[in-house]
Amino acid sequence: MAKGETIMKFSLLSLSLLVSFSAFANPLEGRQWHLDNQGQSIFIREADLSFPEQPGVIGLDLNLPTTQEVSALTPSNEVIVAVIDRGVDYEHEDLQGRLWKDPDCEVTEHNPCYGKNFLNPNASVLDDGGHGTHVTGLIVANDNAIGIKGVTPSQVKVMPLKVLSEQTDSFTYNRRLVSDYFAEAVEYAVDKGADVINMSVGFPQLVLTERFRSAIEKANNAQVPVIVAAGNNRKDIPVFPCSLEGVICVGSVDNRGDYSEFSNFGQAVDLVAPGESIISTYPASQESRNLRIMGYEKLKGTSQAAPLVTAVAALIKLYHPQENLLDLKARLLCTTRRVDQRNEKFTLAGLVDAKAALLSSVPPCLTPNFKENSQIVINSDDLSFSYKLKVDILSGQGLPVSVRASTDSRITLSQSSGISQNTQSGQTVEFTISGKFNSIQANSIVPFHFTIGQGNREFHYKANLSFSLDENAFTAKTFQLDRVRTSDIFQARGGRRFSLLRYVFSATNNKLLPEYFFRIRGRLPTFGIIQVTEAEAITKTITLGAEENLVNVIKGDYNDDGRDDYLLLVQELGDNNIFYLDYRDSNLAPLFNHHRMKFVDSGRIMNLRSPLNPEGNLLNFQKRMINFEWLSYNLSGEKILVPIIRQEGVLPQEDNTNEFVNFVAPELSVRRYALVPSLDGEIYEITPRTLMSYQREESLREKLYDLGDPIQPWENIRIENPLKLPQQNMGSMEYLLSVGEFYQRRYFSYQLLGDGSYRLHPIAALNNSESGLILSGNATFPQVIPQTADENSLVSFKLNNRLSGRLAFTDKETGNTYVQRIESDGYSDPIFGFIGGYKMGGIYHSFFESRYWIHYFGNDNQHYRYPVNRESSFPGVQFSETMEAVVVNDNGDIKPGIFVNSTLLYGNQVHALVPSTEGIIRPLKFTIEIPDNCAYVLPANLGSEFVDSLVLNCVEQGRSVLKFIKLD
Numbered sequence: 001m002a003k004g005e006t007i008m009k010f011s012l013l014s015l016s017l018l019v020s021f022s023a024f025a026n027p028l029e030g031r032q033w034h035l036d037n038q039g040q041s042i043f044i045r046e047a048d049l050s051f052p053e054q055p056g057v058i059g060l061d062l063n064l065p066t067t068q069e070v071s072a073l074t075p076s077n078e079v080i081v082a083v084i085d086r087g088v089d090y091e092h093e094d095l096q097g098r099l100w101k102d103p104d105c106e107v108t109e110h111n112p113c114y115g116k117n118f119l120n121p122n123a124s125v126l127d128d129g130g131h132g133t134h135v136t137g138l139i140v141a142n143d144n145a146i147g148i149k150g151v152t153p154s155q156v157k158v159m160p161l162k163v164l165s166e167q168t169d170s171f172t173y174n175r176r177l178v179s180d181y182f183a184e185a186v187e188y189a190v191d192k193g194a195d196v197i198n199m200s201v202g203f204p205q206l207v208l209t210e211r212f213r214s215a216i217e218k219a220n221n222a223q224v225p226v227i228v229a230a231g232n233n234r235k236d237i238p239v240f241p242c243s244l245e246g247v248i249c250v251g252s253v254d255n256r257g258d259y260s261e262f263s264n265f266g267q268a269v270d271l272v273a274p275g276e277s278i279i280s281t282y283p284a285s286q287e288s289r290n291l292r293i294m295g296y297e298k299l300k301g302t303s304q305a306a307p308l309v310t311a312v313a314a315l316i317k318l319y320h321p322q323e324n325l326l327d328l329k330a331r332l333l334c335t336t337r338r339v340d341q342r343n344e345k346f347t348l349a350g351l352v353d354a355k356a357a358l359l360s361s362v363p364p365c366l367t368p369n370f371k372e373n374s375q376i377v378i379n380s381d382d383l384s385f386s387y388k389l390k391v392d393i394l395s396g397q398g399l400p401v402s403v404r405a406s407t408d409s410r411i412t413l414s415q416s417s418g419i420s421q422n423t424q425s426g427q428t429v430e431f432t433i434s435g436k437f438n439s440i441q442a443n444s445i446v447p448f449h450f451t452i453g454q455g456n457r458e459f460h461y462k463a464n465l466s467f468s469l470d471e472n473a474f475t476a477k478t479f480q481l482d483r484v485r486t487s488d489i490f491q492a493r494g495g496r497r498f499s500l501l502r503y504v505f506s507a508t509n510n511k512l513l514p515e516y517f518f519r520i521r522g523r524l525p526t527f528g529i530i531q532v533t534e535a536e537a538i539t540k541t542i543t544l545g546a547e548e549n550l551v552n553v554i555k556g557d558y559n560d561d562g563r564d565d566y567l568l569l570v571q572e573l574g575d576n577n578i579f580y581l582d583y584r585d586s587n588l589a590p591l592f593n594h595h596r597m598k599f600v601d602s603g604r605i606m607n608l609r610s611p612l613n614p615e616g617n618l619l620n621f622q623k624r625m626i627n628f629e630w631l632s633y634n635l636s637g638e639k640i641l642v643p644i645i646r647q648e649g650v651l652p653q654e655d656n657t658n659e660f661v662n663f664v665a666p667e668l669s670v671r672r673y674a675l676v677p678s679l680d681g682e683i684y685e686i687t688p689r690t691l692m693s694y695q696r697e698e699s700l701r702e703k704l705y706d707l708g709d710p711i712q713p714w715e716n717i718r719i720e721n722p723l724k725l726p727q728q729n730m731g732s733m734e735y736l737l738s739v740g741e742f743y744q745r746r747y748f749s750y751q752l753l754g755d756g757s758y759r760l761h762p763i764a765a766l767n768n769s770e771s772g773l774i775l776s777g778n779a780t781f782p783q784v785i786p787q788t789a790d791e792n793s794l795v796s797f798k799l800n801n802r803l804s805g806r807l808a809f810t811d812k813e814t815g816n817t818y819v820q821r822i823e824s825d826g827y828s829d830p831i832f833g834f835i836g837g838y839k840m841g842g843i844y845h846s847f848f849e850s851r852y853w854i855h856y857f858g859n860d861n862q863h864y865r866y867p868v869n870r871e872s873s874f875p876g877v878q879f880s881e882t883m884e885a886v887v888v889n890d891n892g893d894i895k896p897g898i899f900v901n902s903t904l905l906y907g908n909q910v911h912a913l914v915p916s917t918e919g920i921i922r923p924l925k926f927t928i929e930i931p932d933n934c935a936y937v938l939p940a941n942l943g944s945e946f947v948d949s950l951v952l953n954c955v956e957q958g959r960s961v962l963k964f965i966k967l968d
Contacts, residue, residue: 028148028296033255034274034308035149037061042255042277046827056255061274062308063337064151065355073358076321079156079314081139082115082189082197083307084182085132087125087162089283090114092133092295094147098140100159102192115160116188118181119173125162130286132160134299135200137281138307139314147296148279151311151354155318159194161185164201169877171207179207182241186215190222195317198310199247200229200303202239204871204879206904209494216246223325227310229302233870234852236266236345236464237906243268245371248313248332251347252276252305257337259345261828263302267370267463271336271349275305312354319358326426330394331357334365346462364396366454368461369428375466375907377929380473383437384414387465391452393427399455403431406449410442411435437467437924441891444468444911444927468909468929476952476963477942479537481530486960488528489518490935490953496903499935499953504529507556507567507641509625512886512948514940514964517553529553529566529588530962534943537962542588547573548580551617554626558583558591558641565591569619577601577608579618581675581686583640592638597677597684605688606649607668619643624884624938629722629733631674632754635684639754644674644691644733655693664694672719691752692719703760704739715741721796723749736763765815795837797822802830807846807857809839820857824850825865836885838896845896845915849883854898856915864919869902881905886939886948888926889968890914894946897967899939903930910936910950912967926967940964 033040039058043051080100090099090112105113111124127133136158141150163181171178182201189197197219219226230251231239242249242264249268252260252275259265260276282288282297291298309332316328323331335357336350348367369390378385391401402419413435420429433448450461481489491498504515514532519525526543527550544550552569559565565585572578579599583591590596599618609616620627630641650666657663673688697717704711711717720736737750737760747766751759799805807820824831828851835847835854848855853865870880881902888897897914912926928950930936937951942964949964 025143025145026147026149027145028279028293031279032148034061034278035064035151037255040255044254044276048827050827054255057257060253060255060257060351062151062312063353063355065358069355069359070319073319075153075155075318077155079152079195079317080159080193081152081156081310081314082159082161082185082192082194083132083136083139084161084163084185084189084197084199084201085127085135086129086164087117087127087132088114088136088158088160089127089133089281089285090125090160092137092281092284094137094141094144094281094295095133095158096142097154098142098150098157099136100157115158115162116185117162118184118188119162119165119168125160127162127283127286128166129164130282130297131164131200131303132162133283134278134280134297135198135303135307136160138278138304139198139311141281148281151308152314152318156311156314159189159192161189171203171877177207177209179203179209179212183209183212183215186212186219186226190215190219190224194224196310196313197224197226198228198307199226199241200301200306202229202231202242202871204905205240205496205907206879208240208244212241213244216241216244220246220325225313225325225328227306227313229306230264230269232262232301232303232872233264233868234262235264235867235869237869237902238264238266238268239871240906243371243906245369248309248329250302250306250309250352252300252302253339253351257339257351258342259339259347260300260302261826262300263305263345265345265347267346267348267368267374267461269347270367271309271333271352272339272347273305273308273352275302275308276300278304280304309352312352312357315354315358323362326394327362329367330362330365331360333367333394334363335360341462348461362395364399364454364457365394366396366401366452366459367392367394368450368452368463370463374463375468375909375929377470378437378467378924380469383440383924384434385436385467386432386434389431389433389450391429391431393423393425393429393454395425396423396454397425398422400453401429402453403433404451405433407435407446409438410446411437440469440923440925442924443918443921444924445922466907466909466927467924468911468927469924470929471931471934471952471963471965474928474965476965477949479532479962479964481537481539481960481962483539484528484530484960485520486955486958488520489960490955497930497932497935499937501530501937501953502553503624503938504566505552505554505621505624505626507554507558507626507630512624512884512939512941513555514942514949514951515553515555516937517550519550525549532940532942532962532964540588542568542584544570549573551579552619552621554619556630556641560632560639560641569617570596571617581618581643592635592640594635594677594679594684597686599675600685600687603653605652606645606647606673608647618645620645620647629672631733631752633677634754635677636679640677642675642677642686644672645688646670646672647688649673649688649690651693652687652689655690655695657694662694692717700737700760707760707762709739709746709762711739715739718745719750763815765813766810797834799831803827805831805848807834807837809837809844818844820844820846822846822848822855822857823863824855825853829853835883835898836896838885840894840896847883847885847896847898854883854913854920856920858915862915864915866913866920866922869900869905871905879905884939886912886967887946888912888914889947889966890923890925897926899948899950899967901936903936928965934963937962939967942966 037056039056041053041055099114102113107113115125117123117125141148143149226247228241228247230242249270251269251272252263253272254276279298284295288297333349335353339350400421401423405416415434418431444467448463452459489500501516517529529540531538551571554567568582570580581597583595585591629644633642651664672691675686676689677684718738723734723736733752735750737748738745747763797807803824805822810817832849838845846857856864884899886897886899895914897912899912901910911922934952934954937953939948949966952963
């Protein structure tokens with residue numbers, strides 16, 4: 001019966017397709033609403049099984065001219081469009097005859113010479129992902145009654161340039177930055193005579209190189225437009241190359257003409273085009289997951305919007321071959337249709353209008369140029385600023401240009417207008433806008449409105465400008481680093497500065513340590529550790545074996561003598577699973593005789609490449625906090641602490657039973673493992689042993705019986721989370737242990753003692769309240785700021801689904817629980833993680849990160865949000881600004897905050913976010929421009945200070961210094 005139902009569903013689908021497509025020459029053309037929007041519906045995903053229908057608005061498409069309308073224009077012989085992407089399925093039946101062949105290439109069995117593969121010059125450009133084929137089909141798919149229809153006629157051909165593949169899953173490939181491959185492809189396209197270049201890719205500032213800038217400049221000088229995607233992260237700071245001067249950047253709208261929910265926006269995005277539910281060609285070898293039709297797929301994104309504008313640009317090149325790049329930009333940007341600016345989204349121009357761009361004469365046109373020109377450093381003495389607004393004159397000879405600027409009450413403008421007479425096409429005119437902030441407490445991102453006149457026409461533009469203070473606005477505590485070579489800790493490359501210092505973790509998570517380690521260049525692997533006190537910076541060194549690397553350093557008291565020691569996590573090169581725990585004292589001398597222990601897991605008990613541990617390290621770290629606990633162990637009469645790791649793995653044979661009925665199958669599960677030392681000859685080895693062995697579970701069952709709370713056959717025992725703050729758990733671990741089934745559970749304190757014994761007793765406060773329904777299955781996060789937390793509080797989080805969760809602050813003594821219910825904005829905005837949790841001044845604070853937002857939750861259902869600067873690069877690689885939980889002094893008010901570094905993505909500003917009565921704001925007093933001679937280091941807590949500090953790694957007069965800028 002089920003089989004018959006399936007056949008019926010496919011029959012109905014086939015019938016509906018035939019009916020829908022019967023009026024069109026190409027079977028799928030009726031669903032290509034971007035070509036001709038007749039009100040076709042698309043389906044927007046709201047949940048796993050919810051796809052509500054969204055009818056379109058007639059006419060909100062590319063507005064392509066008819067064949068009759070372009071018949072009066074004389075086309076050139078051929079236009080070549082370079083598509084820099086993942087290649088193309090050159091055997092696709094809808095692309096035959098539409099791909100450019102390199103005349104200088106020698107055809108082989110494996111390379112038919114369509115375009116070029118820059119990752120492997122001897123291989124073809126065959127698409128192994130589908131993205132490049134989808135982009136190509138939108139531009140040039142044949143009008144042949146087979147599948148879909150591209151925008152352009154047969155005179156337009158695509159030059160496929162392969163710069164991405166399944167192997168390009170990071171910012172480097174074969175030891176080269178991916179942006180160098182992109183640059184090489186742009187240079188090749190220009191040299192081989194491409195007329196238009198499409199790049200539906202993105203990457204952060206981290207990999208933006210001078211070579212790529214030069215390649216874009218080369219294309220501009222050759223009058224070749226470079227059209228790029230804005231990115232799909234719903235933010236107003238788009239990816240590169242969108243934010244780069246010299247490109248045309250494209251955002252996305254849906255079938256109602258509204259900005260797509262995912263599309264980036266802002267003053268760096270030049271115009272928009274359809275990008276939702278776009279059907280195009282797809283490799284026949286790849287699964288069509290959305291459309292379910294072999295050779296075709298339905299995708300969404302600015303990657304789809306960009307090639308539609310590229311296709312319009314190709315039509316302009318085809319029918320107006322004598323015009324230059326400025327004329328093409330004027331036709332594209334000054335003929336667009338208005339897009340409603342909802343939810344604070346905006347772009348420089350509006351929705352592309354192919355008919356107006358092609359059939360009209362070149363309109364008078366100018367545009368302000370905000371690309372890499374929207375971050376402003378203010379004068380710290382009086383909070384004044386001067387901003388140079390650049391206006392590009394694309395067309396309109398000899399016309400005067402005027403500017404008027406306005407903004408909100410945060411700023412008083414002293415010069416807000418200007419005029420330039422007799423401007424020329426191709427000229428860039430600069431206007432000075434000056435003023436001053438009225439308060440250093442003000443939000444440092446400010447919306448501006450610019451009215452720009454050209455002759456008797458006026459253009460209106462929005463821009464969000466970002467202001468910051470320079471280093472001189474702050475009193476920095478400076479530490480000179482003696483015996484430290486600048487090149488070992490500071491690097492300048494491609495105009496960017498990078499700190500090579502790595503953070504030393506605290507074994508107790510009780511503060512942000514001002515300690516760092518680094519590699520010292522030389523023949524042997526030598527490392528330095530910098531320890532900063534309130535008075536000085538001290539550097540110590542240690543040399544490892546020739547084939548060893550220092551992975552992490554954790555500071556703590558490991559032998560219970562009241563003094564801090566170091567635990568070094570050392571890894572052998574060449575084998576990811578050989579680790580050593582090396583215990584050292586405060587001077588890096590061996591802490592005890594057998595100070596170095598080798599990790600041995602011959603039975604592959606733990607999966608070191610699980611989602612819980614993507615780095616593949618033996619010890620887990622989350623943000624700047626350790627994500628493991630400590631157990632006291634007696635080693636040859638000496639007390640030491642060994643880690644307890646929460647990791648995916650199987651039950652060790654020693655912890656299992658030989659009884660056939662009760663034997664636990666070797667299945668991967670999340671367990672807690674203690675790293676137990678044992679002497680093997682002259683070497684101590686540490687092996688993983690689970691905290692919940694078969695023997696221990698049997699013992700707990702007997703103990704529960706003795707306590708008068710026997711466990712039933714259908715119930716299970718689960719170690720939930722630590723019951724104490726990390727600094728209270730040094731050696732004598734206490735966990736929350738639950739007994740029961742599903743969410744109906746009883747709770748106990750389960751304390752592990754150093755001699756292998758344990759204590760167990762019920763927690764009456766939790767068992768006599770409804771808190772059990774909240775705590776069961778929760779995960780404790782180490783990012784809770786311990787110095788502000790109550791030692792009786794248990795802070796835990798449960799992710800219910802991708803969109804919601806609950807954060808619980810539970811008092812272990814009373815059972816009282818304060819619950820914050822966490823929700824994101826919708827299916828496309830899943831919760832990514834927990835950033836920080838605090839209880840300060842009787843107020844519960846928490847910060848979470850979702851795909852698009854930083855969320856703040858406070859008392860009384862307070863919920864504020866702030867956009868995350870995240871990037872989906874290439875496409876396929878996620879990259880985000882870094883966020884750290886900190887404590888700040890905001891005008892005498894001690895507050896929780898999030899310190900944000902986005903300099904690897906865009907610009908050179910770092911800032912702190914704090915909650916206020918207006919929501920989450922970015923105060924000017926906490927927004928800092930990093931000096932040219934400095935690099936950002938993670939915030940730290942200096943000495944006994946309660947408020948955290950921004951740390952800069954600087955070079956002054958050829959010497960290395962660390963600067964601590966207190967966040968107050």
